[in-house]
Amino acid sequence: MTHPPHPPRWPRALLAAHTAAVYLFLYLPIAVLMAFSFNRARQTAAWEGFTLSWYGEMLRDERLLGAVRNSLVIAALATVLATVIGTMAALAFAPAGSRPRRGRGATEVLLLLPVILPEVVLGAALLTLFGAWRLRLSLATVLIAHVVFSISYVALVVRARLAGLDPALAEAARDLGAGSWEVFRRITLPLALPGIAAGALLVFTLSIDDYVVTSFVAGAGATTLPLYVYSLLKAGVTPEINAVSTALLAVTVALIAAAHRLLRHEPGSAG
Amino acid sequence: MAESPEHEGAAAPPPRRRTAGRRSGPPGGGWGSRLPGGGWGGRPPGGGWGALALALPAWLVLGVFFLLPLALMLGVSGAERGVYGGLRPVADLAAYLRSGAFLASYRQTLQALYLGIAWRSLWMAALTTGLCVAIGFPAAYALALHAPPRRKGLLLGLVVVPLWTSFLIRTYAWMFILRSEGLLNHLLLGAGLASRPLPMLYTGGAVIVGLVYGELPFMILPLYAALERLDRTLLEAAADLGAGRAAVVRRVTVPLALPGLVAGVVLVFVPSLGQFVVSDLLGGAHTMLLGNLIQNQFAVARNQPFGAALAFELTAAVLLLLAAGARLGAGRAAGAAGAGAGAAGKAANEASASGQPQRSWELL
Numbered sequence: 001m002t003h004p005p006h007p008p009r010w011p012r013a014l015l016a017a018h019t020a021a022v023y024l025f026l027y028l029p030i031a032v033l034m035a036f037s038f039n040r041a042r043q044t045a046a047w048e049g050f051t052l053s054w055y056g057e058m059l060r061d062e063r064l065l066g067a068v069r070n071s072l073v074i075a076a077l078a079t080v081l082a083t084v085i086g087t088m089a090a091l092a093f094a095p096a097g098s099r100p101r102r103g104r105g106a107t108e109v110l111l112l113l114p115v116i117l118p119e120v121v122l123g124a125a126l127l128t129l130f131g132a133w134r135l136r137l138s139l140a141t142v143l144i145a146h147v148v149f150s151i152s153y154v155a156l157v158v159r160a161r162l163a164g165l166d167p168a169l170a171e172a173a174r175d176l177g178a179g180s181w182e183v184f185r186r187i188t189l190p191l192a193l194p195g196i197a198a199g200a201l202l203v204f205t206l207s208i209d210d211y212v213v214t215s216f217v218a219g220a221g222a223t224t225l226p227l228y229v230y231s232l233l234k235a236g237v238t239p240e241i242n243a244v245s246t247a248l249l250a251v252t253v254a255l256i257a258a259a260h261r262l263l264r265h266e267p268g269s270a271g
Numbered sequence: 272m273a274e275s276p277e278h279e280g281a282a283a284p285p286p287r288r289r290t291a292g293r294r295s296g297p298p299g300g301g302w303g304s305r306l307p308g309g310g311w312g313g314r315p316p317g318g319g320w321g322a323l324a325l326a327l328p329a330w331l332v333l334g335v336f337f338l339l340p341l342a343l344m345l346g347v348s349g350a351e352r353g354v355y356g357g358l359r360p361v362a363d364l365a366a367y368l369r370s371g372a373f374l375a376s377y378r379q380t381l382q383a384l385y386l387g388i389a390w391r392s393l394w395m396a397a398l399t400t401g402l403c404v405a406i407g408f409p410a411a412y413a414l415a416l417h418a419p420p421r422r423k424g425l426l427l428g429l430v431v432v433p434l435w436t437s438f439l440i441r442t443y444a445w446m447f448i449l450r451s452e453g454l455l456n457h458l459l460l461g462a463g464l465a466s467r468p469l470p471m472l473y474t475g476g477a478v479i480v481g482l483v484y485g486e487l488p489f490m491i492l493p494l495y496a497a498l499e500r501l502d503r504t505l506l507e508a509a510a511d512l513g514a515g516r517a518a519v520v521r522r523v524t525v526p527l528a529l530p531g532l533v534a535g536v537v538l539v540f541v542p543s544l545g546q547f548v549v550s551d552l553l554g555g556a557h558t559m560l561l562g563n564l565i566q567n568q569f570a571v572a573r574n575q576p577f578g579a580a581l582a583f584e585l586t587a588a589v590l591l592l593l594a595a596g597a598r599l600g601a602g603r604a605a606g607a608a609g610a611g612a613g614a615a616g617k618a619a620n621e622a623s624a625s626g627q628p629q630r631s632w633e634l635l
Contacts, residue, residue, distance in 0.1 A: 015413040022410040029444035045457040085328045092325035118545030120562045121582045125340035148336045209437050245440040
C-alpha cells in the first residue's frame with residue numbers, strides 16, 4: 001500500500017509549465033523589442049537584416065540627447081534632496097517597539113499619503129498649485145514634483161532598515177561612552193547605509209522613469225526622457241524607439257547589477 | 272516625568288546621558304514628540320529638538336507641495352469654470368455656498384457619460400486583478416513550494432527586474448507586438464492563420480493585456496511571501512486526515528495565503544483604477560478610463576473644477592479600497608505585501624526589496 005506523496009501537490013509538470021509561461025510572458029515582449037532594434041526594416045515586423053543604424057540615428061537625435069540630459073540632472077538632484085530629507089524623516093521615527101509617541105502617527109500618514117495617492121491626482125494638484133502661484137512650468141517644477149513623491153519612498157525604506165537593526169549595538173556604544181552624535185555617525189549611519197543607498201537608487205529610478213506626474217508639471221523646454229519617448233510613441237512606432245528602449249534597458253540592468261554587487265555583502269536585509 | 276527609561280525595554284535602550292524623557296515639540300503642535308529614545312532613531316545633535324528638526328524638512332516640503340496643493344484643488348473642485356478656462360471669481364462666498372453651486376462639478380461627474388467611464392475603469396481594474404490572480408497564484412505557488420531552494424533567489428529576482436525597467440517601454444513593447452504591422456499580425460499572416468491584419472492595438476483587450484503585463488509582479492510577490500511562510504506540516508496533516516489535493520488547496524493553502532492575496536489584489540487593483548498611460552497608448556477612443564478623463568480636464572479641456580472633482584472621487588475610491596483591504600486581513604499580517612518586498616529583498620538584494628515603485632504603502 002502506498003501513501004500519497006507528502007505534501008500533496010499539484011501536478012508538478014503543469015505548474016512548472018505554467019510558471020515557465022509566466023516568465024516568457026514577462027520577458028518575451030522586451031526581448032522582441034531588443035531584437036528588432038537591430039532590424040533593418042523601417043515599417044514592418046519582417047526581419048530584413050542586421051543594422052546598427054537606428055542606434056546611430058538615436059545618437060544624432062539632439063532632442064533625445066537634450067531630454068536625457070534633463071532627466072539625468074533632475075534625477076540626480078531629486079535623489080540627493082529626497083534622500084537627505086527622507087532619511088532625516090526616517091531617523092525622526094521612534095525605534096520599533098518603544099511606546100508610541102504623540103505625533104508619530106501624523107508623520108506616518110504624511111509620509112504614506114504621497115505613495116497611496118494615484119499619480120494622476122498628485123500631478124493635477126501640483127499643477128493647480130503652480131497655476132495659482134502663476135509659476136512658470138520648468139525643470140524646477142519638475143524637480144519639486146519628483147522630490148515630493150520620492151521623500152516617502154526613502155523614508156519608508158530607511159525606516160524599515162532601522163527597524164530591523166539590533167538596538168543593543170547602539171546601547172553598547174553608549175555604555176562604552178559614545179555621545180549621541182558619535183553613536184549616530186559611527187553606528188546608526190553605517191548600519192543604515194544600505195537602506196539609504198537602496199532608497200537613493202529607488203528615487204533615481206522613479207525620477208528617471210516618471211511620466212505621469214511629470215507630464216502635468218513640465219513646461220515647454222523641460223522635456224524629460226519619458227516625456228520625449230511618450231511623444232515618439234504617440235507619433236507612431238519607429239525602429240529608433242526600439243533602439244532607445246534597448247539602450248535604456250541595458251543601462252537599467254547594468255545599474256541594478258552594480259547596485260546588487262554593492263549591497264550584496266551587507267548582512268541582513270531590512271526589506 | 273512619568274517616563275522611566277527602564278521600561279523602554281531592550282527594543283529601545285534608555286537614553287543615558289541627557290535629556291531623558293524630556294518633551295519636545297513645536298508650540299501647540301500635535302505631533303511634537305519625545306526624544307527618539309536613543310534607539311535606532313538615533314539621537315543626532317540637537318537634544319530634545321532633534322526629532323523635530325529631523326522631520327521638519329519633510330513636513331515643510333510635503334506641507335507646501337503636497338498638502339497645500341490638495342487643499343487648493345479641493346477649493347478648485349468647488350469653483351466654477353470661467354469662460355476662458357480659468358476659474359470664475361466668486362463675489363459672495365456665503366451665498367455661493369448656500370446656493371449649493373459648489374457641488375456643480377461633483378454633480379457633473381454623475382452624468383451618464385462619466386458614470387460609464389467610471390464603470391469601465393472599475394471593471395477593467397477588476398478584470399486585470401482577476402487575471403493577475405489566475406496567472407499569478409499558480410506561479411507564486413510553484414515558486415514558493417516547488418522551486419529548488421538554490422534557484423529561488425534568481426527566480427524571484429526575475430519577477431522583480433521588470434519593475435525596475437521603464438514602464439513606458441514595457442507598454443511600448445506591446446504596441447510593437449499588437450499593431451497592424453506588428454509582430455503578432457506578421458506571424459499570423461505568415462502562418463496563414465489570418466487573411467488580413469487583425470485590429471488588436473487600440474482595443475480594450477490590448478489595454479487589459481498591458482495592465483496585466485505591468486501589474487503581474489505586484490500580485491506574484493505578496494502571494495509568494497505568504498505561501499513561502501506557510502507551514503508545510505499543515506498541508507501534510509490535511510492530507511493525512513484524508514483531504515484530497517483540491518481540498519487541501521481550497522481549505523488550507525488558500526485560506527493561509529489570504530493576507531498575501533488581499534495585498535496583491537489591492538496592489539494591482541488600486542493602480543489599475545487610476546491608470547492613464549496604458550489606456551492612452553494601447554487603448555482607443557472607447558477605452559477612456561478615469562485617469563485619462565482627469566488628465567484631459569487639466570491638459571486639454573481646461574475644466575479644472577471638473578477634473579478636481581473627479582480626482583477627489585478617485586482618491587476617495589482608492590482610500591475606501593485600502594481600508595477594505597486592511598480590514599480584510601492584509602492589515603496586521605505584517606502587511607503581507609511588505610513581507611513580499613522583504614522576501615524579494617532576500618533574493619534580489621535589498622535595493623530590489625524596496626523596489627516596488629509606487630507600492631510601498633504596504634508598510635501601512
